[in-house]
Amino acid sequence: MLATYLEIIILYCLNQINGERTIYSIYHLLKGKKSSQTIQDAHLFQLYPFFQVFPSISRNDMEEIIGKFEREGWINKKNDQYFFLTEKGIDILNEELRRKPVPDYLNGWKYQNVAQLFWERLSLFVQVCSNLINRNPDFVPVHKRKETLFWLKKFLAMQKKERFVLAKQLYNELTTCFEANHQIDPAIIVVRFTGFNKIGLTENQAAEKLGMEQTYYHVSFLNIFHYMIETITKSPARFPLLHSIIPEADKFVPLTNSAKRTYELINSGMPMERIAKVRNLKMSTIEDHIVEIALNMKEFDISPFVDRSIQANILEAAEKASSKQLKHIRAQAGNASYFEIRLVLAKYGGQQWN
Template sequence: MSFDDILLNIISRLDGERYKHAAFHLMKGKRSGQTLQDTEYYGLHPFFGMLPSLHAKDFDLAYRRLLASGLITEKEDGTVFLSEAGKMRAAALEPVRLNGWVYRGMEQLFFARLALTVQTVSHLSAGDRTFMPVSADPSVQRVVRNLFATVVRGMNPKEIAVEIRNGLESTGMEDARLSRFLARLSGKGMSGMTWHQLSELSGLSEMDLKVEYVETLHIWLDVISEQQTPLLVALSQGVRAESPLTGSAKKTDELYRAGMGMEEIAERRNLKMSTIEDHFVEIAINDPAFPLRKFAAQEDIEDVRSEAARLGTRKLSVLKKSFPGLSYFQLRLILARLGKEDGSDGHDNPGKPGQPAETGHRI
């Protein structure tokens, strides 16, 4: 799927309720309360943090292309929605096989380890023990060094190559795509291709190649977690998010579970109350047992649910007009639980090896 199609897919899920920058922050994996809420509200988990290094320039170019093509339109207030042509295009898109919410950019760590392992094996098998490593990250070098002292020890270069090749082939991805992915790796007498070089060779844009590369890593990592092959499992250690909560929200959650109130937590952590509120919304999104009734009356919860369904919106500014007696924090908490309590977790099914993912989201 192209970068433009990814952006169109995201806008189709936001469905006229957000500004364009909501999609930008989502793809970069911004840990703000708003972006995390949007991820849950609109089923945007596949795209979260998929391109942490995305430049505003590249995003704006794609956005302007969608505008110029008539696939999207901006309302007077700046919110974005699909045109009729955009709806037709979105409906024809292939299922998404990204898994951004699970990996959150950490797939790059897996690739760095893989690239250094391949490079090291290539040089050592040629009798060359002195070379410039493709990764200067000390943590990556340390992991690979440990691998060669444990998992890789006793494996010959052919066995390593077979495990990597079989792992990639078992994903069911097409050969041309796998060739482009492997072209990024370096070895003895062979440097990995830059995005520019690969773009010239393949005819694909650099942004489309980056999207393909990330999706390829997500698909492969999902397969690795099922197959449990020794080298690949070792290379992928720690790349999946251990907790759905961000680090700071997790600390707030621990203090709340220990019996502290919001004000006490804010004072203990020396954080603004608005930040603590963001944490509580994040906790409400991810904890099925979150005690929502401690923060809002059951009658208010049901009324907000009904009004959101009647108006067909989850925009706080709209719902606040209907419920002036509720704080924005209470509304955010209630909205955070809507999808969970309706029995939908908002995640796409990442699919099985060799099969496309399925999505139940309207696009």
Template sequence: MGITYLETVVLSILNKINGERTIYSLFHLLQGKRSSQTIQDAHLYKITPYFHTYPTVTRTALEKMIDRLKQRGLVEEIAETKVILTEKGKRELEQKLGDYNLPEHLNGWKYHQVTDSFWERLTLLIQVSSNLIHHERSFIPVRNKRETHIWVKQYIRQQNEDRYKLSERLYVELISALDNEKTRPELVVLRLTGFKKIGLTTMQASEETGLEPAHYHFEFLNCLHALFDKVVGNEHTYPLLSGMIKKAERSVPLTISTDKTYRLMQRGYTLEEVAAVRNLKQSTIEDHVVEIALSIKEFNIDDYVLKEKRERILQAAYQNSAKKLKQIKEQVADASYFEIRLVLAKFGDKEWS
């Protein structure tokens, strides 16, 4: 029996983690847990595309899947709740990846706060526009959130043009934004509701396309994220679609606790002073600094790690393709684990051979 699409995703992530984190790190990744540890791991192991992409996953379901993979000899446990792929598992994974590529445009870390609200607004706007041009005012809205209804009404008013031009503009933008050789736009179109046309549910679309539910889900997200890649920062070409994404939602915010630390740092507090003021452990504040380095591009780490030491840390990481902090520290003995984590957070996106 071959492995399922979801098992392929899980094996692919486990292969990158390579037993250095527990299976629950994968659970927190797919759920999108906004903790410093999950965020750091996502960047360190280059698995940010999967952040918050399968929030319906449960601990029990994941544990059972890992047990099945162990029973079939695809993974083996090297420590409690830590597994690595066996040679058989690597072969199975390679074969599956040969059958179909994992989504290339998936970017859960960048778009997880935009996706749901955008989809709700888009589907309701399309339904309203479609019915308006057919002079149909009596229909059941595809979305029931009051805030979405209010937003769409206000957005239509803001455009200040007749229903036909608005619908045509929306159609043209959507056709262009969905046009991508590496995605399947029909997976999105199947879900759209219009005049005398009811969009399919996720399960119905899965059955219609012959894809496993998880496969359909990830390919659907892939389409939306590919659309975002085109739309975000290209407002002149896609004014309607771009307007559906709040500017405030386009940047990934810090976790609440980290944001409080960052505000104190901006006021000139040292890390020791921040820890004292907030009555938190120094290690917790250091976690916050690493998260800041991951989330804020302009954040400068020169005050925390000397440039010369930074270069030695990066060299050690490059030479060993090392993600294990202990291996790097063995080569850069005068560096603290905090300094190593901070350097990898800031510059770890560089490709290591």
């Protein structure tokens, strides 16, 4: 039996990569390392829901869990740092996922830039509304970050509604959002809210109160916020107040700042070689940026970088290859470069052959 949901996730990730990446690829994924390799692995092995879901995980935590899996006979070592699940491990994983499946709305890659800020804004707004309608101006803000406090001050100044009307609208929109999906348990979030004469629970306290293992509560909490962001952004007219709390939509395209700059130059018509020179970066770094852009922007056209006939060869080779390792695909892809293979897999990998 797996003790924590974190262990279930790690065993699930090990099963997905099936000995083709090291255990530290999972560690970097859960921690949220924005390297080109981690970004591509998240998409290639369909692990993007877990990106940066456990940013505080340590290498020691990871190694201890892997050690436990080995001792229990759930995994075997392929070679140093590479593991695959045994039949016993697969049975354990399937049993655990039947009881606690991967949450439907968890999407760390898409929402990790906005979820924490959304929580800060929402929970602070709830606290302010609760105290305003109870005529209590003297309270300690639940969040102290200057940016969040400044945002709320500006946000409230823009609202032209009386405080009771504003609080009622917030309540109605939250209720509508939660009631739209009966699989969502709003208590997971509500117990964390601070209000008039009420102090919200910490993550550990909430997990204990709800009788949930701590890492399972943590993932369930993130899942609800990812659900809320998705639901609200799809129907902004239905949730005007909540929609105005969600950070800027451009943060939903989680490009690194450097990749964003490369994307801007590509759109200006500048060739790769010139971009590398202007930005004083290695060509390999620009290639990493282009792969990152293809992974995150569905409309991005890769044909200027990879001829369409070569794209077809790469996809055919990927379907035939016994492994998702690039060297195995390249062996069957003719003269395609590693960059071309990475770019085609970034663009089409998950939907075509994963």
